[in-house]
Amino acid sequence: MAKRTAAKRKNQAAEGGIGPRQPCPCGSGKRYKACHGGSVADVMVIRPFEGLAVETDLIALREFVPSATAVLPLTEAGPRPITVATVLPMAAAALVRTDGAAFIGLQVQTRTGDISGDLARALRWAQTAEPGNALSVAPAPAEGETLRLQDLLQPEARLEVELHADFSWWIPADAEQNSDVALSLERANAAIMPTEPVLAEGVHAAYWVDAGDKAHVRWVRPEPEERLLAALARLAVRGEHDLGEGSRYAGSFRAHGLLVPVWDVDREQHSKEWAQPTAALGERLAGALDSLEAEPLSEAERRSRDGLRGRQVTLR
Structure with a gap:
């Protein structure tokens, strides 16, 4: 029986399904079987807001x-x-x-x-x-x-x-x-943490957050995860994936089918001071995304992408 169960889980993962012991994609932190995997009829929609500009x-x-x-x-x-x-x-x-x-x-x-x-x-x-x-x-x-x-x-x-x-x-x-x-x-x-929108041309759904011991810029990106990671890796190899002086790329977290990159930033600087650097990064990202079609990732960029994929952050 145990072998059959293990084989079933293996086949499920191979078919792109979610194993019962894997984290639930809803982000609850529970195992899938204890969350949305509890009912076969309750299908988990990984990207529920897809197709909307909002x-x-x-x-x-x-x-x-x-x-x-x-x-x-x-x-x-x-x-x-x-x-x-x-x-x-x-x-x-x-x-x-x-x-x-x-x-x-x-x-x-x-x-x-x-x-x-x-x-x-x-x-x-x-x-x-x-x-x-x-x-x-x-x-x-x-x-x-x-x-x-x-x-x-x-x-x-x-x-x-x-x-x-x-x-x-x-x-x-x-x-x-x-x-x-x-x-x-x-x-x-x-319970409110001070939060301000990053207001700049071409920047949507980016927010400066004061988490107490440090400040962050969190930016919900619309691109598919693998494509975004590839573009970030291309910039990382060039040393261009941060927001400039006083910032550090901390990692990312997944939310409703999209990736949310996070940068640690200097708390002493006003939230508005990160608007121009965020817009500049957005332009660099756009260029890197466009270049992916004609120029595959180099070996160094692939290693960088694998490193970025492993840098997951947890919200507090």
Whole structure:
């Protein structure tokens, strides 16, 4: 029996599947069998936001931006506008404030293996729910339902992300706060790490983060992982894969099918000082990506790529 089980796992890996003891691709840190591998019917979607121009923005807001909101570019105007938020009170899937403002949360417990579908169903709920109500977890999909964010959002539109210093936007300005609400806000605000967008031409979904002992620039990149690693390796061999003086390429982490490179940067420098260096790196990356078609990686670049692949970082 043990041999048959081992052979089954081997065949599964050979076919490109996910072994039950491997980390779940959702990023939970659990083994696949204890997470989304628990149900054969619950298929894990590795890249849930693919096809949307907001893909990298949604990943950044879900993975590491603490407090931010953005109005979603819906294909059809519904009963009310919908704002996507990093996190809502009690990590709710959706919330309609007492003033009628409607939100869906990104940093939530998933209902299925496809967070795009979960968010789409939460969005539908938020469009019609009565003010003052919250949805703890996205509704389960109906039999045969295939609704996803890709069906509801303009594919080429981008998000205008607004970062907030705290979570006071959870509550309308004229609402009274009881002691429970005040305590919840206090705890949420205390956990925020200072975060600023890297604003530069050609730069999207890049953020400066002060993690306390050091600062980072985290940049969600839209390219397939192997292609991006090859381009970074080409730059690394030339010594051009950092953000200049006061920076160091730390590694990368995977999130929803994309790679997020991370650079350690000098905490003494203002976040805005990293905008131009990030844009310059973006231009170097674009050139390296273009060169891959005509010029295969050299032996030194292949070794560099293998080294970069092994430099995985963990968020705190």
